Amino acid sequence: MSDINNYVAPRSLDEAAEALRAGNVTLLAGGTDLMPQSRSGRTPLRPTLVNIRRIPELRGLSESGGTIRIGPLATITELRDSALVRERLQALWQACDSFASDQVRNAATIGGNICNASPAGDTLVPLLVLDAQVELASKPNGALAKRALPLADFVLGPGQTARASTELLSGIVVASSPEDFISSFFKFGTRPALDISMISIGFAARRAGKTLRDVRVAFGAVAPRPIRAPATEAALEGKALDDNVIGAAAKAADAEIHPISDVRASDWYRREMVRNMFTRMLTHVRDH
Amino acid sequence: MSATIDIRFRLNGVDTEVSVPATMSALEMLRDRLDLTGTKYACGEGECGACTISVDGVTVNSCLMFAADCDGRELMTIEGLAASSVGEALRASFTRNGAVQCGFCTPGIMMQAHSVLQKHGSCEPADLKRTIEGNLCRCTGYVKIIDSMAEACVAADEGA
Ligand SMILES: Cc1cc2nc3c(=O)[nH]c(=O)nc-3n(C[C@H](O)[C@H](O)[C@H](O)COP(=O)(O)OP(=O)(O)OC[C@H]3O[C@@H](n4cnc5c(N)ncnc54)[C@H](O)[C@@H]3O)c2cc1C
Ligand code: FES
Ligand code: FES
Numbered sequence A: 001m002s003d004i005n006n007y008v009a010p011r012s013l014d015e016a017a018e019a020l021r022a023g024n025v026t027l028l029a030g031g032t033d034l035m036p037q038s039r040s041g042r043t044p045l046r047p048t049l050v051n052i053r054r055i056p057e058l059r060g061l062s063e064s065g066g067t068i069r070i071g072p073l074a075t076i077t078e079l080r081d082s083a084l085v086r087e088r089l090q091a092l093w094q095a096c097d098s099f100a101s102d103q104v105r106n107a108a109t110i111g112g113n114i115c116n117a118s119p120a121g122d123t124l125v126p127l128l129v130l131d132a133q134v135e136l137a138s139k140p141n142g143a144l145a146k147r148a149l150p151l152a153d154f155v156l157g158p159g160q161t162a163r164a165s166t167e168l169l170s171g172i173v174v175a176s177s178p179e180d181f182i183s184s185f186f187k188f189g190t191r192p193a194l195d196i197s198m199i200s201i202g203f204a205a206r207r208a209g210k211t212l213r214d215v216r217v218a219f220g221a222v223a224p225r226p227i228r229a230p231a232t233e234a235a236l237e238g239k240a241l242d243d244n245v246i247g248a249a250a251k252a253a254d255a256e257i258h259p260i261s262d263v264r265a266s267d268w269y270r271r272e273m274v275r276n277m278f279t280r281m282l283t284h285v286r287d288h
Numbered sequence B: 001m002s003a004t005i006d007i008r009f010r011l012n013g014v015d016t017e018v019s020v021p022a023t024m025s026a027l028e029m030l031r032d033r034l035d036l037t038g039t040k041y042a043c044g045e046g047e048c049g050a051c052t053i054s055v056d057g058v059t060v061n062s063c064l065m066f067a068a069d070c071d072g073r074e075l076m077t078i079e080g081l082a083a084s085s086v087g088e089a090l091r092a093s094f095t096r097n098g099a100v101q102c103g104f105c106t107p108g109i110m111m112q113a114h115s116v117l118q119k120h121g122s123c124e125p126a127d128l129k130r131t132i133e134g135n136l137c138r139c140t141g142y143v144k145i146i147d148s149m150a151e152a153c154v155a156a157d158e159g160a
Helices: A013-021 A034-039 A076-081 A083-088 A090-097 A102-107 A110-116 A124-129 A230-236 A243-256 A267-287 B026-033 B078-082 B085-096 B106-119 B125-131 B142-159
Strands: A006-008 A025-028 A048-051 A061-064 A067-070 A133-138 A145-150 A155-157 A168-175 A181-188 A199-208 A211-220 B004-011 B014-021 B052-055 B058-061 B074-076
Touching: A013 A025, A013 A048, A013 A133, A013 A168, A025 A034, A061 A083, A076 A083, A076 A090, A076 A102, A076 A110, A083 A090, A090 A124, A090 A181, A090 A199, A102 B058, A102 B106, A110 A124, A110 A168, A124 A181, A124 A199, A124 A211, A181 A267, A199 A267, A211 A230, A211 A243, A211 A267, A230 A243, A243 A267, B014 B026, B026 B052, B052 B106, B058 B106, B074 B078, B078 B085, B078 B106, B085 B106, B085 B142, B106 B125, B106 B142, B125 B142
Parallel strands: A006 A048, A025 A048, B004 B074
Antiparallel strands: A061 A067, A067 A168, A133 A145, A133 A168, A181 A199, A199 A211, B004 B014, B052 B058, B052 B074
């Protein structure tokens, strides 16, 4: 583990942004990624460690004016216990419900999950189908400034994001969904609670009877970052779900993913899982 | 050398002050600085739950927590739990059911069981099983552990 000359625990967003401006900072939220990664040397800590957990502006979960705003410090447990998330953001709720263990969920934050940018990050897939925006805060010239960008443009590759070293994630925003909107998340891993996903699938759409509109599909752990699948979405858009449409969508999905073989699963196995589980998910949507 | 931070928190009901290196884990602080060795170190990666403690009323893996982050918070370890009536009840139930062999996993599992009792959740074995997904036991097998938890859970419900 690397040496730290300076540890700060700012009490406001403004103070945290000021610390980031000075440079050479590692941000600490729940620590569930940072502790093992810094111990193993995968992510050496920079000289200044900034613990952001005492910042009130980064907490909470609220709905107003057609949007739901999630503070990056919301823990997976908080999201899982939230009626708002369970009822309005089903796919995200399902991801939180199948996330790690009670102990990890109590410490792990959604902001940490997003910024860690793992190809298997479980909140990324549902947030992609919910068309989430992320908000970044910094103090470029002395005053606090914010910019927003789609999550799809934020996560770039394993451990890589569009975050500048002087910025921090200050909010996650999703549109509160219309009544006819459904979303779901499926994850497969070998030890259900504690293994990171071998594959994961997110699905969302508005539906009238069996017909789907505004279809969104995302896959995790089958490419260097969680991805949206536009050709798969097109295969479903405006269609009434039947065996042919479901078959065509599964085929489109197979063409859009790029799984690798690693210690968790082979490329072939991941493809089989995506095809079968995606078919099962769509069949479930059709029949319910 | 790493920066040293002075932190204060409540530990098992007692105000505590300690200076820790910025990179130290809460687990190392408890065991090596405060001599509370009931909390165990095994995997060091959040997988086994042997290091489970309670922070501000919820359980976490102390091996994944920076000691510095304990500042201003309320901690309870197995030593604190053991001194309470709930700890007594859990110990009695684990002993009666033979849910302890080497005992290495036991403090973490009891901390987790205690958190379940506090939440007044379901006492159904299937639900209890999910709550200890983050705790590994190499020797006892989980049946006796779940039985003990269920017994303590029902007793707590009846007592309430
Ligand atoms: C045993 C175990 C099981 C796990 N299971 C799962 C699982 O099932 N699914 C899953 O997706 N993940 C899993 N994880 C990974 C981890 O728990 C999550 O990624 C968690 O959400 C990270 O949040 P944190 O608050 O602990 O992040 P930290 O470790 O504090 O930070 C993670 C990274 O994000 C940065 N960061 C944090 N907050 C911000 C911010 N606001 N702005 C900018 N940068 C920031 C940090 O600098 C660091 O680089 C598991 C981890 C363990 C140890
Ligand atoms: S030592 Fe902390 S979970 Fe294993
Ligand atoms: S009793 Fe030995 S590890 Fe559980």
